[in-house]
Structure formats: C-alpha cells, structure tokens
Amino acid sequence: MTSFRVKSEGRFVAAGCALIALFALIGAPVIAQEANMLQAPAGMKPSGSVPESLKSDSSSATLAPADETGPRRIVPPGYGATTPSSGMPQAEEPAGPSQFFPAGKRASEPSVRMLSAVPGQDNSGIQIGTLTGVDASTAGLISEQQGGLGADMWQGASRADIDRYLSRLPVPVRSPVMNDLARRLLLTGAQPPEGASGGVSLLAIRLNRLIAAGQTQAALDLGAAAGNERSPAVAAGIARAALAQGDDRLACDALKDIPPGNDPAHDAMAAFSVKLSAYCQIAAGNTEIASLTLDLAREEGMDDALFYSLASEAAAGITLRAPEPNKLTIVDTAFYRLADRELPENAVEIVEPALLQSMLADPSVSDEMKVAAAERAAAYGLLDGRDLAAYYRKPSFTPEQMAGLLTSDIPESSSLRRAMIFQSIGMAAAADERIHLFKLAFATAESAGLYYPTVEALYPELDRMVPSDALRPLAPAAVRAFIAIGERSRAQDWLSLISSGGQMLGRDARELTGLMRVSGGSPQSFDSEKASAEIVSDLKSGVRATQLYAASEAMMLEALGFQLTPAVWDALLDARGALTGDVPPEALLNRLQASGQKNAIGETVLLSLDAIGQKGPGAVHPRASAQAVASLKAVNLESEARRLALEALMARSNAGRG
Structure with missing residues (x-):
C-alpha cells in the first residue's frame, strides 16, 4: 500500500553542494553511443540492501501485460458527415535495452470487481475481469454482456481519427453518466478501427486515459490482459499505474521496455525514463548509480527542480531548494514517498486523480484530508455516495461546533463543513431542523459539484x-x-x-x-x-x-x-x-x-x-x-x-x- 507523509508546513532546506558523478564505479569508459547511461552495466550489484518489495524470487518472470421544410428546428440541426482522415503508417517501435533491475513476478489473474454504477440505475455496475484469447490490439476487460460496447464498436471509424480523439479523451468528467461511458469505452475489448495509426498503440492510449481517469487498477489489469509484447508507451503506462498503486517492483520491471532516449530536456518519454531509472536505482539501494543518473540528466538540460530536490534527498540525504508545486504527478508523489518527505498541505487539491485512492487508504493521512480526498474522488466517479458517507462520519466535532453549525468558524464551503452538516442530519429530530439541514446539504453540495454523490450519501436518511x-x-x-x-x-x-x-x-x-x-x-x-x-x-x-x-x-x-x-x-x-x-x-x-x-x-x-x-x-x-x-x-x-x-x-x- 502506498504511504504518504503530509506536510504541515514548508521546510525546504537550501544546500550549496552539487552531486558528483562517480565514474570510478563504472570501471569502464563511458561512451554515450555505446552504453545506456541511465542504467547500470551488466553485473552491477546494488550497493545497499534491496527492499523486500523489490526482491524477485527464482520463479520471477516478466509480467504479462438539408434543407428543412416547415418550422426551423434547433436540434438536431441536420449536420453533414465528414470524410474520415488517414494517418501515417505506424513505425516499428524499438525494443528497450536490457535493464539491471530484477524482473517482476508474474501477476496472478485479476480479480473481478464492481465499477461504480450510474446513480439510481439498478444493476448498472460493470463487472470486469480478463477476457482470454486476445492480442494486445484487441485486449479488453469487459464483454458486451458485461456492459461493454461490443467487439465491433469501432466499425466504420478511421484509425487516425479514433487515435486523435481518444488521446484527448476528457477524463474524469463532472458527469456520472459520461464517466460511466468513458470507462466502458476504455475497457471494451474490440477490433481496432481500419487504417494506419498515428504511431502510438491504441492500447497505450487507453492505458493513459484510464490512468488520467484515476482507474489505475483497471489500467494494470488491461496491461496484463494484453500479454507480454509491450511498446515503450505501453510499458510507461504500466509503470505509472504501478507507481500509483505503490507496486515498485512492477513499475521498475517495465524499465526494460522503455528506451532511455537522448533528449530528456524535450522528449517526455526520455524524461520519464530518466526519472523512473533514478527511482528504481534509489529504491534498490544503488544510490551511487542514481547520483550519476541525476548528473547526466542535468548535463542533458532536463529542468525539473522538484525532481532533483526529492531524488537528491532520497539518494544522498541532501535537500535542495525547489518551488512549491502547483500540481503533483504520480512520479512526483513516488519520489516524495521515497525521500520520506511530507506532501504539501494542499496535496489533495493538486494530486492526479490516480492518487486519491492511495491517499484514502493511507493511515498517515488525517481524517480531515481524507474527507477532502473522498469528495474529490466522488466528484470524479471514483467513489460512490455510500463510501463518501463513511468518510463524512470520520471527523470528530465538539458539541459546541455541532450546536453552532451555522455560526461555526469552519469555512462554509469547506469539506469539513459538509461533513458536519451530514452528521447533523443523522442527529436532528425536529422536522423543521431536518428540513433546513437537508436543504443546506444539497445546496452546498451542488455549489461544490458534489450533488449526485451527496444525494447517494443522504439517501438512507431521505428515504425514511x-x-x-x-x-x-x-x-x-x-x-x-x-x-x-x-x-x-x-x-x-x-x-x-x-x-x-x-x-x-x-x-x-x-x-x-x-x-x-x-x-x-x-x-x-x-x-x-x-x-x-x-x-x-x-x-x-x-x-x-x-x-x-x-x-x-x-x-x-x-x-x-x-x-x-x-x-x-x-x-x-x-x-x-x-x-x-x-x-x-x-x-x-x-x-x-x-x-x-x-x-x-x-x-x-x-x-x-x-x-x-x-x-x-x-x-x-x-x-x-x-x-x-x-x-x-x-x-x-x-x-x-x-x-x-x-x-x-x-x-x-x-x-x-x-
């Protein structure tokens, strides 16, 4: 389970020292054209002990991944069809170099789970599991009988068009029904559309959009269902989902399929390879090689002050000054965890949706922060109203706070105020008081974009x-x-x-x-x-x-x-x-x-x-x-x-x- 420390106050410490590349550890000439500079040479052993979560056993193996008459109408306006566009042929993706990190253990078959139903729809949950007998291009987790959109859902569509629209799929959506449709679209096993792709596999695009939607476990399940063949983009997606789930071994195993690249300053995949390499080196106890990786990244012009600060602290105990982040990615939070540094106070508001579930499961996160995280997860369809109700019950309020709800010093628009209103409804007996509290709960929820999960949370009380x-x-x-x-x-x-x-x-x-x-x-x-x-x-x-x-x-x-x-x-x-x-x-x-x-x-x-x-x-x-x-x-x-x-x-x- 991923564990975070939440920052209570700013405490970045300036350090005037730079990390020194330890070329003597290599024992061989360093030539950029002949070696992957971000990975250790063959046979190199970690200098420290390997964490239990990263050890591989002897049985370890690679993870299986018009014209109108009459009244003028407004809707529908009678638009015309467009001509499907074509894309460039897909280039062959290079295989990644061998990686020093031990391979991950083969994952067991994913268990069947229930995805959140559209509010009010009986039997509308989606069961997902692994569909057998598919290749990477048609991999899916749900059949048509399980809520999928059908194996031929892309019939009549252009591959280039689908790649373009799918890669920018707006997830998560502030709409229960559209979140439900997005999940079903991404999890359906289907024949790919006809035509040449834009160079990125359809599977990789789906993985990235699942992660963006906060569905990291579904992304891992989909990657496993696709089999052993992984493009760099697919491997990177699996690595990100694994980091969000706190599975370091699976994340680091994906490195063998991700080429290092030669321009981390401008190439997003190369930058990700650098960061993941450094993370895995530090997690394995090989801090000297990690220091070399950081220096090489600087020489290549990669600019990420927060990454250098966190990685330096994790590798060498040196805390470099870095600006407070305005957003936290999956990789950022992984390094916070590795450096044992507290997350910023506003972490709930700025983390990727994929990290909200981990924050809710972390015992070190306060109940107050969990309420805020639960609200955000519920707004994105990652948590249903019944679970939101459970988090609303967690904070403890004094009798004076509960009695003075309307005059409380807790901000009116805060998640804690909404939790207090929720708890008050359960204790109110008089009809006029319950009327006022229900209306207040619905009104504050609507203004916060939480109306639908709040209705679900309050349903037992309202139903009585x-x-x-x-x-x-x-x-x-x-x-x-x-x-x-x-x-x-x-x-x-x-x-x-x-x-x-x-x-x-x-x-x-x-x-x-x-x-x-x-x-x-x-x-x-x-x-x-x-x-x-x-x-x-x-x-x-x-x-x-x-x-x-x-x-x-x-x-x-x-x-x-x-x-x-x-x-x-x-x-x-x-x-x-x-x-x-x-x-x-x-x-x-x-x-x-x-x-x-x-x-x-x-x-x-x-x-x-x-x-x-x-x-x-x-x-x-x-x-x-x-x-x-x-x-x-x-x-x-x-x-x-x-x-x-x-x-x-x-x-x-x-x-x-x-």
Whole structure:
C-alpha cells in the first residue's frame, strides 16, 4: 500500500553542494553511443540492501501485460458527415535495452470487481475481469454482456481519427453518466478501427486515459490482459499505474521496455525514463548509480527542480531548494514517498486523480484530508455516495461546533463543513431542523459539484422521511433528489405536495414537472400541446434563467424523440440570446451527428465525450448536449441518452435549490 507523509508546513532546506558523478564505479569508459547511461552495466550489484518489495524470487518472470421544410428546428440541426482522415503508417517501435533491475513476478489473474454504477440505475455496475484469447490490439476487460460496447464498436471509424480523439479523451468528467461511458469505452475489448495509426498503440492510449481517469487498477489489469509484447508507451503506462498503486517492483520491471532516449530536456518519454531509472536505482539501494543518473540528466538540460530536490534527498540525504508545486504527478508523489518527505498541505487539491485512492487508504493521512480526498474522488466517479458517507462520519466535532453549525468558524464551503452538516442530519429530530439541514446539504453540495454523490450519501436518511404537510417546504428538494437518484415513484409522491386543488403552482413545480418528463416520460403518451405551451411561455418571459431552462428542455425533449409544436422553435429563435455555455467546434458536432446516423457506437460515445468536455453537460451549450443525446439514442444507448439529458437539464434548473 502506498504511504504518504503530509506536510504541515514548508521546510525546504537550501544546500550549496552539487552531486558528483562517480565514474570510478563504472570501471569502464563511458561512451554515450555505446552504453545506456541511465542504467547500470551488466553485473552491477546494488550497493545497499534491496527492499523486500523489490526482491524477485527464482520463479520471477516478466509480467504479462438539408434543407428543412416547415418550422426551423434547433436540434438536431441536420449536420453533414465528414470524410474520415488517414494517418501515417505506424513505425516499428524499438525494443528497450536490457535493464539491471530484477524482473517482476508474474501477476496472478485479476480479480473481478464492481465499477461504480450510474446513480439510481439498478444493476448498472460493470463487472470486469480478463477476457482470454486476445492480442494486445484487441485486449479488453469487459464483454458486451458485461456492459461493454461490443467487439465491433469501432466499425466504420478511421484509425487516425479514433487515435486523435481518444488521446484527448476528457477524463474524469463532472458527469456520472459520461464517466460511466468513458470507462466502458476504455475497457471494451474490440477490433481496432481500419487504417494506419498515428504511431502510438491504441492500447497505450487507453492505458493513459484510464490512468488520467484515476482507474489505475483497471489500467494494470488491461496491461496484463494484453500479454507480454509491450511498446515503450505501453510499458510507461504500466509503470505509472504501478507507481500509483505503490507496486515498485512492477513499475521498475517495465524499465526494460522503455528506451532511455537522448533528449530528456524535450522528449517526455526520455524524461520519464530518466526519472523512473533514478527511482528504481534509489529504491534498490544503488544510490551511487542514481547520483550519476541525476548528473547526466542535468548535463542533458532536463529542468525539473522538484525532481532533483526529492531524488537528491532520497539518494544522498541532501535537500535542495525547489518551488512549491502547483500540481503533483504520480512520479512526483513516488519520489516524495521515497525521500520520506511530507506532501504539501494542499496535496489533495493538486494530486492526479490516480492518487486519491492511495491517499484514502493511507493511515498517515488525517481524517480531515481524507474527507477532502473522498469528495474529490466522488466528484470524479471514483467513489460512490455510500463510501463518501463513511468518510463524512470520520471527523470528530465538539458539541459546541455541532450546536453552532451555522455560526461555526469552519469555512462554509469547506469539506469539513459538509461533513458536519451530514452528521447533523443523522442527529436532528425536529422536522423543521431536518428540513433546513437537508436543504443546506444539497445546496452546498451542488455549489461544490458534489450533488449526485451527496444525494447517494443522504439517501438512507431521505428515504425514511414520509411526505407530509409538515415536510412541505422540503418537497422541491426531495423531488429533485429522487429524480437524480432515479426513483421516479418517490419523486412523484413528493411532487404531489406542491399541488393545490389539483393545480400545480410555482416555478419549482413547473421545472420539476419538466425534469420528470425528461427522466422517464414516454413520447407516445406525451402531451405535446401542454408541454409546448409551457415552454413557449417560459421562452417569452424575458427572464434569462427561465428562458435558458425552457430552451434546454425543448432541446432535450427533441433529441429524445418528443414532438413539440412549431411555436416552440419560433419562440426559441427569438430567445436564443439567453443560451449560454461552451460551444464545441461545428465540425465536431457534424461528426457526432454523422456517427449516430451510421450506427458507429464507439465513435459516437467518443465524440459525445469530446463534445461534453471535462466540466460536464452543465458547462456546454445546450445544443452540444442535445446532439450528444440524439446520437447516443441513435446507437441504442437509450438509458444513457436519457441520463445525459436529465443531467443537462438539471444543471439549468433552479427547482429545489432554495
């Protein structure tokens, strides 16, 4: 298990001494063209004891790795398809030189695990394991029956296009359904698309995006399922995932497949090789060779003050001055651990998502920091609401703090305040107090981007509450929460509290009814005239927030196949100035529409993720969300399309937030 020390205050010490290259240890001329300068010569033994985690036994082996008529429509706009582009032929990747570090022990078959389900979706977890009988290009962990997108998901797509879009896949996403789709896309075993690649293996791209999403164990499982043949990019991905998991032996074993390179100052792979070589040399106790590696890296012009500071402290006990980092990579934190140096106070905010799980499992990390790490992991879909609830229960608060919740000196927007609110709900008995705390919990969670996991965390408490007149002020927030969790019948029970004499009253009722339509209404039983009249009235209100909600509702309904009257589109054209959000390139939306039309499921999911972006459907223009919804529906991902439409509309709704 990875263990970190968390810094309580800055304490970098300046040292005026430089490390000296110990060429005498080599016992042979040093010629850059004839030897890998970042690896020890054959037969070299570590100067110190080898940690138990890095020893190999005698049985060790390499790890197996248009024109329109009638009303003018807004969505879908009728984009045209684009012509697939072609890429350059893939070059043969050189094999890495032999490495002095002992090979890793063959890993056992990965166990079957459950990935987090989309909130509110019964039986929507994904079981993953190793699929046998595949080569590296088709390796996967889930079949179509296990939630995968199908072995032919890339049919009809261009390899060069898929490489380009997959390499920039925006993960993790601030959207439960899009995170779920991204995982399934990356874990599905499928035949690669036709055409020449851009020079990087599809497996390597998938590994890197899994790591970026925080799914390091899945990345290791996928690497193992791919077999023994590893390109340098695949080996580097496995090494990064192993470092994040605290598996030094597996990480260092990958070095044999990573060439050292000759320009670490400008070549990212060469720089990674330098850093991993130094790490493994120090971890094996061979600090003299590590010092040589650091000096050679300096001579090559590699500029990374934090790396030199940490590596020097780990290798020789010398602490060099370095600026406080504004982000922490997997390699950075590995060197912090090796140097036994405390992580910065803001480590939770600046570490890669791949390291959050390790921080949660580390007993040296405080409960306060674990709450913050759990929130960030939950926002990225790495932790479900039930687990978030467990971390919210960890901090201890004084009776005075709990009694003075609203006047507490704990910052209102902090993770500790949200933990305190969560604990207070469990202790509150009076109806008015519980109403206030629930509304406060949902409101603070929404502003922090934690609404969906918070609803899951509070579900047991909310589920025990029976709708009644005394709880009427909670009704809008309860309806919103039950819609979010996918329990429409419970949402309808609470929605009835907002009615009076059979007539629905207020803005909350109007928007919550719209959310109910999108979340599970049927196009066949849809009252087009009534819904269209409500939307037109909102669009003509002149209130920008109301117009934005109505425009989003119209677009999501249209994308899901609901028919609205022509008056809606006329009103929407007049109110189009109220629409906000990031607008993806027109070419991307064109391609997304075309991919849905030709039933290219993998390409559709990939382009939908690109169009929605890392900030989620609440940050993009409703037109982009609607096109993604329409295209996902076209490739028979109906429930995912519904969920995305609901998330997009909830982001524009103020119902239940007050």
